[in-house]
Amino acid sequence: MKTLVFTNQKGGVGKSALCCLMAHHLVRLGLRVLVLDVDHQGNTTRALVKSGKPLQSATTADQVFTDPAATVEAEKFVLVPSDYDGLLELLDYPVDERNILATNMRRFLRASAADKFDVCLVDTGPNPDIRVLSALVSADFVLAPIDLGQEAIDGIGKLINAPEVGIATVMGSGLNPSLKFLGMLPTRVKAVALHKENMRTIFSSSQYRSMLLTLVDDPKSGDDFAMVADRTVIQQCQASGQFIGEIRDQTAARETWREVKPVLDRITHLMGVA
Numbered sequence: 515m516k517t518l519v520f521t522n523q524k525g526g527v528g529k530s531a532l533c534c535l536m537a538h539h540l541v542r543l544g545l546r547v548l549v550l551d552v553d554h555q556g557n558t559t560r561a562l563v564k565s566g567k568p569l570q571s572a573t574t575a576d577q578v579f580t581d582p583a584a585t586v587e588a589e590k591f592v593l594v595p596s597d598y599d600g601l602l603e604l605l606d607y608p609v610d611e612r613n614i615l616a617t618n619m620r621r622f623l624r625a626s627a628a629d630k631f632d633v634c635l636v637d638t639g640p641n642p643d644i645r646v647l648s649a650l651v652s653a654d655f656v657l658a659p660i661d662l663g664q665e666a667i668d669g670i671g672k673l674i675n676a677p678e679v680g681i682a683t684v685m686g687s688g689l690n691p692s693l694k695f696l697g698m699l700p701t702r703v704k705a706v707a708l709h710k711e712n713m714r715t716i717f718s719s720s721q722y723r724s725m726l727l728t729l730v731d732d733p734k735s736g737d738d739f740a741m742v743a744d745r746t747v748i749q750q751c752q753a754s755g756q757f758i759g760e761i762r763d764q765t766a767a768r769e770t771w772r773e774v775k776p777v778l779d780r781i782t783h784l785m786g787v788a
């Protein structure tokens with residue numbers, strides 16, 4: 515089983531929408547998929563429950579952190595749902611006792627989930643806390659949806675270098691030597707001046723450019739970099755629980771799926787799961 519974490523301490527950048535899209539896509543490819551929603555806001559949980567597709571596990575996400583014997587059902591598509599109160603309580607753990615939460619999560623993934631699933635997707639919340647850190651030290655891959663709006667460039671600095679949960683911080687900490695950064699994925703991208711300007715700024719920094727998710731191994735032009743445009747139909751699907759890849763009778767949905775599918779396929783390829 516390969517574990518992919520979606521992270522960014524900015525909210526509203528499209529982590530949950532992408533996590534849900536990815537989950538449906540991988541299931542349709544025939545992979546066994548576990549989704550773990552460790553954000554107490556539960557947006558991924560809500561959308562996936564509405565879809566009616568996954569089995570909702572009897573284990574909730576907070577138990578993955580607190581119960582060293584937490585298990586998960588073996589099904590093709592399982593959601594370990596967010597539990598609002600339980601996940602918030604984790605934040606009250608004394609700092610010197612927090613390690614056990616990460617240890618439990620790691621054990622859950624390796625001992626209970628590993629043989630039952632091909633992929634585990636972990637959706638995280640926007641707070642730089644132990645839930646995000648636990649996910650990052652337990653995962654194989656991390657992907658960071660980013661936005662191009664106000665303070666986008668500042669946001670990237672935090673995403674990479676924040677204490678504890680910054681991607682470079684985790685990678686440099688030695689806590690998870692096998693973690694691979696798939697890249698930053700500009701999401702909800704609009705054809706407006708601010709977004710274009712911020713994209714230019716990212717491209718003009720060789721450090722930031724090298725951190726972007728690419729559609730090919732050796733990117734030559736701007737088209738070789740991945741992004742997800744701002745599309746009403748993505749928002750609608752996230753609200754209704756529908757999977758955009760299964761909507762045949764709407765032109766906007768078909769066109770948007772044509773844009774999004776190559777990004778999801780690339781992520782799948784980079785994880786080496788299909």
Ligand SMILES: Nc1ncnc2c1ncn2[C@@H]1O[C@H](COP(=O)(O)OP(=O)(O)O)[C@@H](O)[C@H]1O
Nearest residue numbers: 525526527528529530531702744745748749752
């Ligand atoms: N590519 C997109 N186009 C349009 N709306 C989007 C897109 N991605 C996400 N959204 C919508 O934007 C809002 C925030 O997205 P969400 O995935 O919940 O962000 P996060 O999990 O990072 O907080 C949601 O209403 C979601 O449906």
Ligand SMILES: [Mg+2]
Nearest residue numbers: 529530553557
């Ligand atoms: Mg979210």
